[in-house]
Amino acid sequence: MPLTHRIRSRPAPLRGAAPALLLLALPGCEPRTTASDFARAGGSFPDGWPFPPGAPPVTARGGIVATTDEYATRVGLDILAAGGNAVDAAIATGLALAVVNPEAGNLGGGGFMMVRLGDGSVHALDHREKAPLAATRDMYLDGEGDLTDKSVLGHLAAGVPGTVAGLWEAHRRFGTMDWAALVEPAIRLAGGFEVTTRLVSTLEAARDRILLFPAGARIFLPGGEVPAIGDTFVQPDLAAVLERLRDQGPDDFYRGETAGLIAAEMARGGGIITLEDLDRYEAVWRTPVAFGYRGHTAYSMPPPSSGGVTMAMIAGMLERRDLAALGWNTPETIHLMAESFRRAYADRNEYLADPDFVDLPVEELTSGAYAAVRAATISPDRATPSGEVRPGLGEFLDESHTTHYAVVDAAGNAVAVTTSLNLWYGNKVVVDGAGFFLNNTMDDFSAKPGTPNQFGLVQGEWNAVAPGKRMLSAMSPTIVEDADGALFLVTGTPGGATIITTVLQTIMNVVDHGMNVVQAVHAPRVHHQHLPDRILFEYGGLPKAAARALEAMGHTVEQRDPGPPDAYFTGGMSGDVQLIMVMPDGSLEGWSDPRRGGMALGFRE
Ligand code: DON
Numbered sequence: 001m002p003l004t005h006r007i008r009s010r011p012a013p014l015r016g017a018a019p020a021l022l023l024l025a026l027p028g029c030e031p032r033t034t035a036s037d038f039a040r041a042g043g044s045f046p047d048g049w050p051f052p053p054g055a056p057p058v059t060a061r062g063g064i065v066a067t068t069d070e071y072a073t074r075v076g077l078d079i080l081a082a083g084g085n086a087v088d089a090a091i092a093t094g095l096a097l098a099v100v101n102p103e104a105g106n107l108g109g110g111g112f113m114m115v116r117l118g119d120g121s122v123h124a125l126d127h128r129e130k131a132p133l134a135a136t137r138d139m140y141l142d143g144e145g146d147l148t149d150k151s152v153l154g155h156l157a158a159g160v161p162g163t164v165a166g167l168w169e170a171h172r173r174f175g176t177m178d179w180a181a182l183v184e185p186a187i188r189l190a191g192g193f194e195v196t197t198r199l200v201s202t203l204e205a206a207r208d209r210i211l212l213f214p215a216g217a218r219i220f221l222p223g224g225e226v227p228a229i230g231d232t233f234v235q236p237d238l239a240a241v242l243e244r245l246r247d248q249g250p251d252d253f254y255r256g257e258t259a260g261l262i263a264a265e266m267a268r269g270g271g272i273i274t275l276e277d278l279d280r281y282e283a284v285w286r287t288p289v290a291f292g293y294r295g296h297t298a299y300s301m302p303p304p305s306s307g308g309v310t311m312a313m314i315a316g317m318l319e320r321r322d323l324a325a326l327g328w329n330t331p332e333t334i335h336l337m338a339e340s341f342r343r344a345y346a347d348r349n350e351y352l353a354d355p356d357f358v359d360l361p362v363e364e365l366t367s368g369a370y371a372a373v374r375a376a377t378i379s380p381d382r383a384t385p386s387g388e389v390r391p392g393l394g395e396f397l398d399e400s401h402t403t404h405y406a407v408v409d410a411a412g413n414a415v416a417v418t419t420s421l422n423l424w425y426g427n428k429v430v431v432d433g434a435g436f437f438l439n440n441t442m443d444d445f446s447a448k449p450g451t452p453n454q455f456g457l458v459q460g461e462w463n464a465v466a467p468g469k470r471m472l473s474a475m476s477p478t479i480v481e482d483a484d485g486a487l488f489l490v491t492g493t494p495g496g497a498t499i500i501t502t503v504l505q506t507i508m509n510v511v512d513h514g515m516n517v518v519q520a521v522h523a524p525r526v527h528h529q530h531l532p533d534r535i536l537f538e539y540g541g542l543p544k545a546a547a548r549a550l551e552a553m554g555h556t557v558e559q560r561d562p563g564p565p566d567a568y569f570t571g572g573m574s575g576d577v578q579l580i581m582v583m584p585d586g587s588l589e590g591w592s593d594p595r596r597g598g599m600a601l602g603f604r605e
Helices: 070-081 086-100 163-174 178-191 198-208 214-220 236-248 250-255 257-269 274-280 309-317 329-352 367-374 494-513 517-522 544-552
Strands: 058-060 063-067 110-116 122-127 283-285 289-293 295-302 403-409 414-420 478-483 486-491 535-537 558-561 578-582 590-594 600-601
Touching: 058 063, 058 110, 058 600, 063 070, 063 558, 063 578, 063 590, 070 086, 070 600, 086 110, 086 163, 086 178, 086 414, 110 163, 110 295, 110 478, 122 295, 163 178, 163 250, 163 367, 163 414, 178 236, 178 295, 198 214, 214 289, 236 250, 236 257, 250 257, 250 274, 257 274, 257 309, 257 494, 274 494, 289 309, 289 494, 295 494, 309 329, 309 367, 309 494, 329 367, 329 544, 403 486, 403 590, 414 478, 414 486, 414 517, 478 494, 494 517, 494 578, 517 578, 517 590, 544 558
Parallel strands: 535 558
Antiparallel strands: 058 590, 063 403, 063 600, 110 122, 110 414, 122 283, 289 295, 295 478, 403 414, 478 486, 486 578, 578 590, 590 600
16 A cells, blocks of 8 residues: 655765774763753653663764664674674674574564665565464464463464565665675674573573473573573574575575474474475565654554554644643643554554555555544543443553664664564474574464453454464564654664554654653653553653542553562563664764663764
8 A cells, every 4th residue: 555655855974984993882981961952941750760861872973783782782883894784784783683682583583674775765674474374363262262372382373484584685685795794793692602681581581481392491491490691602503594594595594404494393393384384485575654743754664563554643643732842751741642542552453464465544544634533532631441442351461572673874874673583582482403482473463353462452353363464563663854854763662562652752752852862762651552441651650640640530540560679670661762863963872771781882983
């Protein structure tokens, strides 16, 4: 379907010459005053909020890489230093994440990549998993018609993986370095890296379920135990897969030895992905969704991601209100956000799905006229119960099981990728002999339409399982241009159903509230997804008075559970945002969300 896709005049590239000198800008190094409109206007975060508004951002002119993992960020930076462009760096970063961040980085999952080249063209690459050809609509129901856990755990939960095809296709179209050079850093890391707190904490969380399947247990929980921080973690099977990927490209994964290992694992565990499924998998270029927001233009993923369309709907409603005047984190602003979120998610859950299977009303949903009609039903001071917007029930979970990374290079090329196994360590099944986990993204379908999935999303018939179909996603890698059509923001996050509201809030923090990159990432977030009917806020993120004022308007307001006090990652939080901003002088500022310990690094000439 035709989506708005504007190409406008472009600024000159930031820099033409190959990078010469590598400088690492660790968060906290090179303090720099970051006066922002938010701070100048006296804005502040709630008392006790753990992430300060005044930390200095990472700055650079030669490029920034922001990921959730230090190893992966350094790999991306090395590629920029070797003369690669942002797409090259993103590919190498993605492959590194598959090694060092195996709970979410992946070969056995899928994702979406947004690319904006220095010439201003914008591209959206869909490498989402697909349902196997033998999939059926009711495959996750038992004899009584009740949902089983098979869409979440074990072999049947896996969709046909798309990551390898996606990274290869991005390289074929936009890469400048040799493919082999982009795979090499991941091979080195698979040869051994020092175990991180992230690996330990996520393995501890998933331990019991990983132990159900022997191939993964052997590699990731030797002797049934989580490896210790500081151990060297070696993945020889994965290294061999990566070596074949280096030498044979995706042919090995989809048609060669690795394909054989995947099919054998499926046969062994009662899964249904076949050699034919693998052979037929293709990544697809799609027309980005473009939407305006207060003079800016945001580009994000179209279906089968719901991200772009849902953000466009929300932005269309919110643009009619002066949120800057109402103020950040005030009950008035949060009320309008929640009401817009509620309405947009109601439509998302009903009307979005794989566009190759269903004729979607995207133009209608994203039109100004529709936004006006929907916005007109929002009372300025009363919550509309979700039952009056659309009926349903549900509970939802949010933990940051996916991962997002962002790269901007010196020529102004920008890449945003969100990739996932769905839950941490996906379906918990490692392909024996290949050393990587498979996804459990089949759960993103409406396994039983009208019944909540693990994110509490109550989705409809259009997103029901069908052979070869892609399951609806919330993943929303997003690139924003300023009012002059120049590159401005590159962002994205994990977080299941909350991805869409988190990405949009990050953009609104900058556009409406004048925050810099640090503040926009650090600021506490709220979420509403129509059902369950509640505003969820981060632990400590909303002053009590604001929560009470929202309740007085008729909202149910709920604080996230902080989790155990000794958890390494800050509990009660939502999202893991990576954000890069182009400053008026052409320099870059970047920041990586501290909620999950990420790292942005700059590259300077
Ligand atoms: O595509 C989606 O919307 C989900 N599979 C994303 C999962 C995710 O972000 C996990 N973290 N909560």
